[in-house]
Amino acid sequence: MKIAMLQMEIVAGDVAGNKNKGLALVEEAADKADVIILPEIWTTGYALKNVAQAAEHIDGPLMTQLAGIARKHHVNIIAGSVPVSRNGRTYNTTMVIDRQGTIINSYEKVHLFSMYGEEHFFAPGTKLGLLSLDKMTAGVAICYDLRFPELFRSLALQGAQAVFVPAGWPAARGHHWRTLVQARAIENHLYICAVNCVGEHKGSPFYGHSLLVDPEGVIIAEGDDRETIIYGEIDPARVAGARKDMLTFADRRPDLYSC
Numbered sequence: 357m358k359i360a361m362l363q364m365e366i367v368a369g370d371v372a373g374n375k376n377k378g379l380a381l382v383e384e385a386a387d388k389a390d391v392i393i394l395p396e397i398w399t400t401g402y403a404l405k406n407v408a409q410a411a412e413h414i415d416g417p418l419m420t421q422l423a424g425i426a427r428k429h430h431v432n433i434i435a436g437s438v439p440v441s442r443n444g445r446t447y448n449t450t451m452v453i454d455r456q457g458t459i460i461n462s463y464e465k466v467h468l469f470s471m472y473g474e475e476h477f478f479a480p481g482t483k484l485g486l487l488s489l490d491k492m493t494a495g496v497a498i499c500y501d502l503r504f505p506e507l508f509r510s511l512a513l514q515g516a517q518a519v520f521v522p523a524g525w526p527a528a529r530g531h532h533w534r535t536l537v538q539a540r541a542i543e544n545h546l547y548i549c550a551v552n553c554v555g556e557h558k559g560s561p562f563y564g565h566s567l568l569v570d571p572e573g574v575i576i577a578e579g580d581d582r583e584t585i586i587y588g589e590i591d592p593a594r595v596a597g598a599r600k601d602m603l604t605f606a607d608r609r610p611d612l613y614s615c
């Protein structure tokens with residue numbers, strides 16, 4: 357399974373410019389990958405005051421355009437995250453579109469990043485993102501979710517072989533990013549495909565360094581700090597191999613954990 361990670365430079369508040377750029381990058385990668393993934397809130401960036409106005413319904417014009425590209429190029433698209441309006445509230449939402457152009461999953465960020473005040477602009481999701489993608493069982497999480505190992509463990513226990521993570525992670529905590537992504541992969545014996553943006557938030561740069569990490573925690577593809585498309589490959593069969601030798605799932609003691 358070939359993955360294209362669109363490590364895009366996002367300009368906060370330039371919704372039209374970001375959309376054009378993101379769609380052009382998707383078109384560029386469309387014939388070179390089985391799965392394309394964009395970063396977190398790539399249409400608005402962290403101009404959070406704009407998200408309610410920029411939010412579309414799940415079947416709005418942007419998703420219709422992305423679904424058209426998916427159908428035309430027969431490619432799966434994990435549409436980063438975008439603000440989506442549902443029942444009068446705005447959610448930080450990752451939509452997954454399959455090769456037929458059908459939205460097969462929609463995950464609303466459950467852990468809102470209070471350090472950036474996300475909870476004032478988004479409502480929190482209430483369920484995890486688990487889906488089947490070209491016969492692979494995959495999970496979806498968004499950025500700050502990386503700090504919550506319970507979420508990844510839960511996806512793994514439900515069969516996830518890879519977790520796709522759109523992100524907007526700053527350079528100031530770059531060392532956390534790398535360590536958390538590798539730890540989530542190692543402890544759950546699965547692939548993590550974490551796609552970050554570049555650009556800046558209130559003068560401080562985003563980290564870039566999108567990562568594709570295998571079930572042993574080895575980095576198999578990584579971006580630098582510029583806008584770029586990073587390609588890498590996932591082999592779902594390797595997950596069973598990693599889980600066969602290291603029996604951490606069987607050796608767990610959930611009877612002792614209170615969290």
Ligand SMILES: NC(=O)CCC(=O)C(=O)O
Nearest residue numbers: 469499500524525526529
């Ligand atoms: N967009 C985010 O969720 C940022 C998370 C972050 O910067 C952190 O956890 O640190």
